[in-house]
Amino acid sequence: xxxxxxxxxxxxxxxxxxxxxxxxxxxxxxxxxxxxxxxxxxxxxxxxxxxxxxxxxxxxxxxxxxxxxxxxxxxxxxxxxxxxxxxxxxxxxxxxxxxxxxxxxxxxxxxxxxxxxxxxxxxxxxxxxxxxxxxxxxxxxxxxxxxxxxxxxxxxxxxxxxxxxxxxxxxxxxxxxxxxxxxxxxxxxxxxxxxxxxxxxxxxxxxxxxxxxxxxxxx
Amino acid sequence: xxxxxxxxxxxxxxxxxxxxxxxxxxxxxxxxxxxxxxxxxxxxxxxxxxxxxxxxxxxxxxxxxxxxxxxxxxxxxxxxxxxxxxxxxxxxxxxxxxxxxxxxxxxxxxxxxxxxxxxxxxxxxxxxxxxxxxxxxxxxxxxxxxxxxxxxxxxxxxxxxxxxxxxxxxxxxxxxxxxxxxxxxxxxxxxxxxxxxxxxxxxxxxxxxxxxxxxxxxxxxxxxxxxxxxxxxxxxxxx
Numbered sequence: 001x002x003x004x005x006x007x008x009x010x011x012x013x014x015x016x017x018x019x020x021x022x023x024x025x026x027x028x029x030x031x032x033x034x035x036x037x038x039x040x041x042x043x044x045x046x047x048x049x050x051x052x053x054x055x056x057x058x059x060x061x062x063x064x065x066x067x068x069x070x071x072x073x074x075x076x077x078x079x080x081x082x083x084x085x086x087x088x089x090x091x092x093x094x095x096x097x098x099x100x101x102x103x104x105x106x107x108x109x110x111x112x113x114x115x116x117x118x119x120x121x122x123x124x125x126x127x128x129x130x131x132x133x134x135x136x137x138x139x140x141x142x143x144x145x146x147x148x149x150x151x152x153x154x155x156x157x158x159x160x161x162x163x164x165x166x167x168x169x170x171x172x173x174x175x176x177x178x179x180x181x182x183x184x185x186x187x188x189x190x191x192x193x194x195x196x197x198x199x200x201x202x203x204x205x206x207x208x209x210x211x212x213x214x215x216x217x218x219x
Numbered sequence: 220x221x222x223x224x225x226x227x228x229x230x231x232x233x234x235x236x237x238x239x240x241x242x243x244x245x246x247x248x249x250x251x252x253x254x255x256x257x258x259x260x261x262x263x264x265x266x267x268x269x270x271x272x273x274x275x276x277x278x279x280x281x282x283x284x285x286x287x288x289x290x291x292x293x294x295x296x297x298x299x300x301x302x303x304x305x306x307x308x309x310x311x312x313x314x315x316x317x318x319x320x321x322x323x324x325x326x327x328x329x330x331x332x333x334x335x336x337x338x339x340x341x342x343x344x345x346x347x348x349x350x351x352x353x354x355x356x357x358x359x360x361x362x363x364x365x366x367x368x369x370x371x372x373x374x375x376x377x378x379x380x381x382x383x384x385x386x387x388x389x390x391x392x393x394x395x396x397x398x399x400x401x402x403x404x405x406x407x408x409x410x411x412x413x414x415x416x417x418x419x420x421x422x423x424x425x426x427x428x429x430x431x432x433x434x435x436x437x438x439x440x441x442x443x444x445x446x447x448x449x450x451x452x453x454x455x456x457x458x
Contacts (some may be wrong), residue, residue, distance in 0.1 A: 067396075160288075195288050
């Protein structure tokens with residue numbers, strides 16, 4: 001083992017930062033899309049329409065039973081076929097992540113919505129509010145408090161999961177780090193640095209989640 | 220959509236054999252990683268509930284380390300970095316003489332990654348056992364080791380069985396990452412069939428169905444286990 005040379009990080013920093021930006025972008029888009037779609041899925045699943053509710057449950061349990069890597073491969077293969085034209089790796093990955101995360105966020109929403117006592121629904125109905133008004137004005141604002149820490153925890157998991165785009169060579173932070181590691185033959189330095197970056201970012205995320213849940217515990 | 224179906228590809232040699240050997244590797248990696256995770260996770264979980272501050276901090280650091288670094292990167296660290304940092308004779312052995320290094324590495328990496336999750340569950344299970352139990356054990360003259368082995372852990376495990384089920388399921392899914400260091404497990408084999416035959420739909424469907432069946436079987440197994448070991452007065456008292 002020759003001496004360590006962390007200068008390689010400094011030289012490759014612009015390239016690595018570009019990768020990190022893509023990781024953050026993917027996390028943000030997947031979270032936004034996943035939250036919106038996940039809320040819809042959770043509402044459908046808790047609704048009175050039996051058939052739709054079963055479909056939503058099938059969607060959620062199906063996505064939760066298979067590896068994300070397989071989902072990424074699926075959409076990398078399927079999206080160009082379905083659209084009849086070639087699409088970029090980024091486009092297929094964004095679709096895969098949004099649909100995959102929706103399943104996980106839907107479970108968070110479902111637990112959050114169920115944590116609101118039925119009396120709240122009944123009181124809202126008694127005041128003349130409709131179903132969606134009750135959801136938007138009464139139930140969601142309260143449920144959101146219980147859910148926010150879990151949603152942040154899920155975002156941290158998601159941020160780590162974006163590293164899986166490595167399997168289709170999309171240049172996020174992980175892939176960029178591995179490119180640098182192999183190009184400059186500095187595997188130790190680059191991977192240790194990458195680990196440090198992920199560790200710091202995820203620790204901040206995890207710490208803010210636990211602070212939030214501590215503050216809002218007795219709600 | 221312009222696609223020529225050929226489902227029979229899945230039962231043709233060599234593709235059926237590829238899927239079977241992929242499934243075998245997925246099961247081998249997942250189950251051995253799970254055993255390692257249970258052992259290491261229980262140890263760390265116990266250490267995290269000891270009355271002293273320093274072991275508790277060590278356990279918390281362990282959990283944070285394994286939880287806040289992506290599994291893919293942990294796999295690369297174990298595979299590419301650790302052999303270089305070890306004394307050169309060990310590193311040499313790992314790189315040259317150990318058969319199937321990628322297989323051993325994925326078991327180890329996945330097992331330790333999962334152990335952090337198990338440790339959190341076991342720790343919360345031990346905390347959930349009422350403190351009177353611990354005091355009663357001490358008052359009966361049990362040593363700390365006996366208290367954990369005979370009183371706290373048997374109850375803690377029963378309490379955390381449901382959340383452990385989901386961690387067990389996650390192990391099978393995470394084992395797919397072994398393909399990044401060259402293990403041809405189930406997902407890698409389906410991907411390989413796709414690139415050989417261009418029958419991606421059939422190949423990925425096969426892998427998806429196998430994962431779904433694994434999930435169903437594991438869930439069924441754990442539910443049965445839960446029912447067999449449940450204590451009457453703690454039913455539904457989890458979380």
